[in-house]
Amino acid sequence: MTPxxxxxxxxxxxxxxxxxxxxxxxxxxxSAANVFDSxxxxxxxxxxxxxxxxxxLYQRRKYESVAALIPQGRYxxxxxxxxxxxxxxxxxxxxxxxxxxxxxxxxxxxxxxSRAKDVPNLHFARGDVLELxxxxxxxxxxxxxxxxxxxxxxxxxxxLLKALASRLARLLSPKGLLVLANHYFxxxxxxxxxxxxxxxxxxxxxxxxxxxxxxxxxxxxSLLRGCAAAPRALDTFPA
Numbered sequence: 001m002t003p004x005x006x007x008x009x010x011x012x013x014x015x016x017x018x019x020x021x022x023x024x025x026x027x028x029x030x031s032a033a034n035v036f037d038s039x040x041x042x043x044x045x046x047x048x049x050x051x052x053x054x055x056x057l058y059q060r061r062k063y064e065s066v067a068a069l070i071p072q073g074r075y076x077x078x079x080x081x082x083x084x085x086x087x088x089x090x091x092x093x094x095x096x097x098x099x100x101x102x103x104x105x106x107x108x109x110x111x112x113x114s115r116a117k118d119v120p121n122l123h124f125a126r127g128d129v130l131e132l133x134x135x136x137x138x139x140x141x142x143x144x145x146x147x148x149x150x151x152x153x154x155x156x157x158x159x160l161l162k163a164l165a166s167r168l169a170r171l172l173s174p175k176g177l178l179v180l181a182n183h184y185f186x187x188x189x190x191x192x193x194x195x196x197x198x199x200x201x202x203x204x205x206x207x208x209x210x211x212x213x214x215x216x217x218x219x220x221x222s223l224l225r226g227c228a229a230a231p232r233a234l235d236t237f238p239a
Contacts, residue, residue, distance in 0.1 A: 012049075012056040019048040023151060032128065032153055036105035040085075046111050049147075052087050062219060066146065066181050067091050069214055069221055075141040079171065081129050082148025086112030086122070093122050096142060102127040130164070137170045146181045147219075149198050156194065161201035169207035172226035178208060184220035195220055 019039060026035040039048045051059045066088070075096040080089040083101030085108055092099045101124045103109050112124045127133075129148065149164070150156070172178060180202055182195035199222045203210040211223040 009056050009058040012053070012058055016049045019043065022048075027154055032104045032151075033106065033126075036103070036151075037107045040105050040107040040111065046107070047085065049084075052085065058218075062181075062216070063088050063091060063146075065216055066144075066179065066221055069223065070095065070142070070144075070179060071177065071223075075177075076173075077140050078142040078144070079136075079140040081143065081145045081168075082151070083112060083124065084108050086116055086124060088144065088146055089122060089124070090116060090119060092142070092144065093119055097121060099123070100125065100140075102129075102132075104128050129168075132167070132171065138173055140171050141173050141176045142179070143168060143171060143176070144179045144181075146179075147183065149180075150182060150191065150194050156197075158197060158201060161198055162204060165202040165205035166207050169205060169226050174226065176226045178202070178224045178226065180222045180224065181219055183218060184215065185218055 022039060023035060026038065030038070040046050044050075045053070047053060049059075050056055053059075073095070075092075076098070078092045078096035078099045080086075080092060080099065080101045083089045083103045084105075086101045089099050089101035089112065099122045101109075101112055101122070103112070103124070103126065106126045109124045109126045116122045116124070129145075130152070145168075149161070152160070168178065180199060182198055184192045184195045186192055199213065199220060202208060202222060202224055203213075205224075207227055208224040209227055211225055214221040214223075
């Protein structure tokens, strides 16, 4: 059996925890864009969570596992929200004719663009998951949101998450697929409880049909299909 991590990955978790702590500390003094711009600009190798480091195995195995859960087939257009430096976005180019990676950090987007110059069907843009343009509605066959929504500005209330699920569902083409993945450890720690609330909000949405959830070591993946006629009941975000 192929291991999902190695002993050295303890260093990855320590580095990730340090980046998470910097995000939490910075929320009191900056916007989302400024918080993540600073994080990417000052991290070793511009990689705050060591997602692309060859020294660690866990993140690479995680991306492989999530990609394997996506139903086989060819997708016309895919959207990777919270793409960071674009590592998972690049994986999606194997199954999609066009991939768009979006991140709130212009620094991260700049890094992603520089690393994908040789991939013609991969594009990146700066954008906020809470302020996506209506012109994108109905244009994506596949949306992936990996390790992103627990970095929304606090407080992350259930009403916000339900409204966001409804909004993102409208980005899907009829019967399009949404893939949601977040850290999940014991189910009792605060991060895992937030992950459960995020996934419950998306599974609750009348605009999405839950296909199933997959528990893996230290993360949870939910697959959801867009409904053909998605309700518009929760279009607005709470003030």
